[in-house]
Amino acid sequence: MLKTLKDIVRKSSIHVCIVNCGGCNGCDVELVACLSPRYDLEQYGIYVHNNPREADVILVTGAVTEQWRENLRRIYAKAPEPKVVVAVGNCPQSGDVFAQEGGRVLAPVSDFIPVDAAIPGCPPRPSEILDAILAVAPGAIAAKGRIQDK
């Protein structure tokens, strides 16, 4: 009974934290656009907190820079279980154009923290970001929660 109740609650109340670990800002701008009345993240029960201690979903943007090497792991550790990491944009997956000779990036993000889903695009459209969060987050949070409860 409690577990099903938890599942239902987790599906409809997702708290999001955006972590920009060295991107060009483009993805963050598109994430802000998701808040606008046209896309309206909050109608799906997603709330952007930007506080890792309250987050269910961590949205990672940007290729990892030197300063984020340790900080990223620390932020991941701060988020309470169950948590889902979604990589937004090309940078967290491959480093995009910055992963070349001379670039000081440490992509991919999956070397540092486990990534559950990735949205390619430079930057992805707000509707794609919304779609991905809704497709992955409720199920993954509920599933991870069930493993933890056992």
Next chain:
Amino acid sequence: MILPIGPIHPGLKEPLRLKLKTQGEKVIKAEIDYGYVHRGIEKIMEGKTWQKCIYLAERICGICSYEHTQTFSETIEKISGVQAPPRAQYLRVITNELDRIQSHLLANSTFYKTLDHETLFMQVLDLREYIMDSIELLTGNRVNMGWNVIGGVRMDAEDKHLDAILSKISYVEDNLDRHVALFEDAPILGLRTKGVGVMTREEAIKGHSVGPIARASGLKHDYRQEHHTYKDYFDFKPVWRKEGDNYARTMNRYNEITSSINLLKDAIENIPKGDIRRPVEVKSGYGEWRGEAPRGEVTYMIETNGNLIKRISIRTPSIMNIDSCAKYMLKDVATVADAVTTYASADPCIACAERVAITDISNNKFITKDFFEISKEYNNKFTTNDFFEISKDYNKKVNLSNKFNYNNDLEVN
């Protein structure tokens, strides 16, 4: 007490650490730590063709991505001694002004978010979507447009697209007045914004601030005045205010949106027919060019070797604006909440600023310094040549001599 804010904070879009020195609730001093987004773009660009570099230049900053490509193209056009055809210049103006409007609307909506005024935040952000639609209609993408090439623009715009943009612009113009009035005359918003985070004209000059932040403090300077396209085809006058507080900065951005809308209407009505791109043979040489990004002046200094970029140096507005924000605006703020709004009103763009790493070659240590420390030290101790000795050591491949003259840049006339 030192109160750290960031790098991840609800009020900040980008990673940055604000260290506020407080006496009770009052903020008496602020320090800013950056370096979270340093990716080494200038170094990657070395030895690559312009086709690759323009792609990188676009990804310096996501909000003002357009202006970077335009300034990059115009620098290389200057080196090669050509100018884009008139129709391309008009199309560049249209995209540039659309980009400026969306950036200013985003900055103002972020400011409202930090003020905790949800209604205005949502409404202004909604208005921005119409501009984003126009940008997508014209260029095919919302953020990184890939619109500029050396010698012109990538695609032509059809009349129906321009008409659609015009109707969207008119919609924004009609609705903007309502939002401006909501902010301009609101007594409570006035209490939160008027007289908070004041930067005087003298301080703006001392801090080398540029863009809407400097113009709100009474520095009547907009680089579009000196740009050949705006000089030749448009009647442009900079928008400026005197107060220098949060209210003035926000209102200045609104007034600039109105001026940009007028420029856009003018451009769409008078756009000439003709080519959109001119074939360019890139010459070897050195060139400097400036452009007015939404946040202020962007300077590109490029040395080319045939088709390849030998060395590039980019100076973006945010680096000065962030530091003058920390030093002057946040020196006497009543509460911590006001400090965050003051920071947001300065419209910082961290991704732009993060291309600086200062190396002390005497003991091979990386040290980070703020803009004031650097300018003070280099004015007292070193000459311009020394500065380049240091940067030469960092990039051993290239020999630059003293073509880049930073000291000229640091002085405000």
